[in-house]
Amino acid sequence: MPIEHTPNYSVSRRRFLDLLLGGTGLAALIGLFYPIFRYLTPPEQEEAVVSSVNLGPAKDFPLNSGKIFRFGNKPGIIIRGSDGKFRAYNATCTHLDCIVQYDAKVEGVWCACHNGRYDINGRNISGPPPRPLTPYAVKIQPGAEEILIASQDGAQG
Amino acid sequence: MFWIREAQVNNIYFKTTIISLLIIVSQAIAVDNCIECHNQIHEQIISDCKEDAHSRARVFCAGCHGGNSALADEEAMNPKYGFVGAPKPKDIPRFCARCHSDAGYMRNFNPALPVDQLEKYWTSRHGELFKKGDYKVAVCNSCHKAHGVFPSGDTRSSAHPKKVPSTCAKCHSDPALMQTYGIPTHQYTQYIDSSNVHGYALFVKNDITAPVCNDCHGNHGAAPPGVSQVGQVCSHCHMLNAKLFRASPHKDGFDALGTMECAFCHQASPDVNAPLARIHTIVKPMAKLAGTVQPAVCVQCHSQGDAGWQMAGKVSAGSDSLAGKFAAAEALIKRAEKRGLEVSDARWQLNGDIHRAMLELRTAIHSFDLEAWQQHFDYADSLVNAVNAQGLHATQELSSRYKYFLIMTLIIALLIVLLILKIHQVENDRKAALTNKQGGIRR
Numbered sequence: 381m382p383i384e385h386t387p388n389y390s391v392s393r394r395r396f397l398d399l400l401l402g403g404t405g406l407a408a409l410i411g412l413f414y415p416i417f418r419y420l421t422p423p424e425q426e427e428a429v430v431s432s433v434n435l436g437p438a439k440d441f442p443l444n445s446g447k448i449f450r451f452g453n454k455p456g457i458i459i460r461g462s463d464g465k466f467r468a469y470n471a472t473c474t475h476l477d478c479i480v481q482y483d484a485k486v487e488g489v490w491c492a493c494h495n496g497r498y499d500i501n502g503r504n505i506s507g508p509p510p511r512p513l514t515p516y517a518v519k520i521q522p523g524a525e526e527i528l529i530a531s532q533d534g535a536q537g
Numbered sequence: 538m539f540w541i542r543e544a545q546v547n548n549i550y551f552k553t554t555i556i557s558l559l560i561i562v563s564q565a566i567a568v569d570n571c572i573e574c575h576n577q578i579h580e581q582i583i584s585d586c587k588e589d590a591h592s593r594a595r596v597f598c599a600g601c602h603g604g605n606s607a608l609a610d611e612e613a614m615n616p617k618y619g620f621v622g623a624p625k626p627k628d629i630p631r632f633c634a635r636c637h638s639d640a641g642y643m644r645n646f647n648p649a650l651p652v653d654q655l656e657k658y659w660t661s662r663h664g665e666l667f668k669k670g671d672y673k674v675a676v677c678n679s680c681h682k683a684h685g686v687f688p689s690g691d692t693r694s695s696a697h698p699k700k701v702p703s704t705c706a707k708c709h710s711d712p713a714l715m716q717t718y719g720i721p722t723h724q725y726t727q728y729i730d731s732s733n734v735h736g737y738a739l740f741v742k743n744d745i746t747a748p749v750c751n752d753c754h755g756n757h758g759a760a761p762p763g764v765s766q767v768g769q770v771c772s773h774c775h776m777l778n779a780k781l782f783r784a785s786p787h788k789d790g791f792d793a794l795g796t797m798e799c800a801f802c803h804q805a806s807p808d809v810n811a812p813l814a815r816i817h818t819i820v821k822p823m824a825k826l827a828g829t830v831q832p833a834v835c836v837q838c839h840s841q842g843d844a845g846w847q848m849a850g851k852v853s854a855g856s857d858s859l860a861g862k863f864a865a866a867e868a869l870i871k872r873a874e875k876r877g878l879e880v881s882d883a884r885w886q887l888n889g890d891i892h893r894a895m896l897e898l899r900t901a902i903h904s905f906d907l908e909a910w911q912q913h914f915d916y917a918d919s920l921v922n923a924v925n926a927q928g929l930h931a932t933q934e935l936s937s938r939y940k941y942f943l944i945m946t947l948i949i950a951l952l953i954v955l956l957i958l959k960i961h962q963v964e965n966d967r968k969a970a971l972t973n974k975q976g977g978i979r980r
């Protein structure tokens with residue numbers, strides 16, 4: 381007697397439906413948990429890019445003085461020369477990264493770490509620093525007379 | 538009339554231009570007969586001199602050796618033309634000084650060039666011995682070469698900072714030569730040792746401002762700094778440390794012991810019984826240098842119970858604890874940054890104020906004044922503590938996020954399980970109801 385093949389259509393259809401349901405449910409669960417997972421493990425934060433900073437009224441800066449300010453996560457130095465002109469630089473010494481300071485006696489910038497010296501224009505003039513300080517652009521906001529510092533290329537300096 | 542004047546002026550310009558051109562062309566084709574004849578026998582010398590400082594200043598062979606380079610035979614070397622040939626070592630300092638000590642002459646080439654080299658040379662150890670008739674000592678060309686002399690900023694110069702150590706080592710690492718003077722020969726090997734911060738900066742980091750032999754010993758007036766002058770020499774770069782040291786009680790003590798001030802503590806493995814043994818290997822300063830156990834240098838002179846010993850103990854313990862706290866704070870902030878938490882103020886403190894406070898603290902050790910050091914320590918410690926608190930606060934926020942997430946996950950999981958159970962229950966109830974119904978009908 382020949383064997384009769386009767387395909388079980390109803391079973392395979394149910395299985396197919398179950399699979400589809402399971403897959404869709406899993407996708408829905410992933411969709412639900414993914415944002416939570418991202419919330420718990422946020423991407424490593426890029427250093428906030430700061431391209432300008434307001435240092436307040438120009439009148440607060442005496443002649444022949446310098447001050448360290450924060451430019452993003454980097455130190456900046458603003459100098460008001462005895463000529464009244466403002467100049468600003470990245471305050472990181474180009475030798476071994478110490479923070480420089482203004483030396484009013486010689487009207488220049490000094491690095492205490494290895495006695496490195498820069499002139500008021502940020503040029504390295506003696507001691508170990510191999511390069512000039514990176515300059516920032518200084519703008520005086522019209523009207524408010526406030527000092528705005530910006531990196532020269534628009535990026536964080 | 539105007540056009541006649543204009544023609545005259547043009548004529549003058551024309552003549553001047555032609556004459557200038559003729560001069561330039563005649564100079565270009567002028568033959569230096571020294572080179573023409575010596576080309577074969579002194580090929581190397583001629584090639585060395587090709588672009589050197591003298592050639593560029595148009596000082597050619599005859600400029601130093603005399604003679605008449607316009608003549609093309611041996612007559613060119615007739616003493617009547619001032620021919621001196623190759624100078625003997627005993628003549629060299631004065632030979633070079635003919636030009637280099639003549640301010641008026643040197644002004645033609647570079648008005649800023651110093652002209653006191655010979656004067657300084659006589660004050661150097663080399664010059665002193667030379668005057669006594671020792672002509673084995675270094676003279677001008679020993680360091681600058683005789684031919685192929687370049688300004689010291691030119692990398693081809695044997696006096697370029699990166700070449701100075703090997704230039705000096707030509708003699709100072711020669712045991713046979715140095716034996717005559719009773720001078721050790723290990724300076725060069727000590728200097729190029731990778732643990733020497735200065736040599737490392739020069740050769741590995743390419744920092745040509747790092748001190749080489751002549752920065753501490755002088756160049757034309759080279760002489761070893763005296764025991765009591767080392768601090769002065771180091772102070773050119775390490776100004777604040779040296780200033781504190783020189784005002785401290787250690788200054789006189791070190792001088793009396795002949796321990797070379799800064800160099801004694803900062804050399805590799807200082808040993809009071811051989812205080813000069815490794816002074817050309819200046820190691821990177823580390824906190825462990827101050828303390829009461831080896832490799833701390835204080836134990837070389839101080840003994841248990843004395844004031845120096847006590848200060849060393851306190852400085853060492855303080856430095857260790859601060860370093861530990863700093864490392865922990867930094868790790869905490871790094872972790873917080875990695876997880877996207879806002880800790881930029883803390884980072885700014887770490888890189889700015891704390892970095893500076895730690896440097897100042899390290900500098901303050903050189904006062905050997907416990908009270909002054911303690912003040913710096915308290916300040917740095919308070920800054921580190923504040924950053925630590927900021928980091929902890931930020932990470933606590935993160936851990937509460939985790940806790941919240943865990944609780945919510947458990948609740949949702951529970952909810953799902955309950956839902957499944959509920960569905961099963963409903964399904965079973967439905968099946969049971971259906972079975973009951975069918976049973977009733979059959980009966």
Ligand code: FES
Nearest residue numbers: 473475476491496
């Ligand atoms: S770090 Fe500024 S001079 Fe060395």
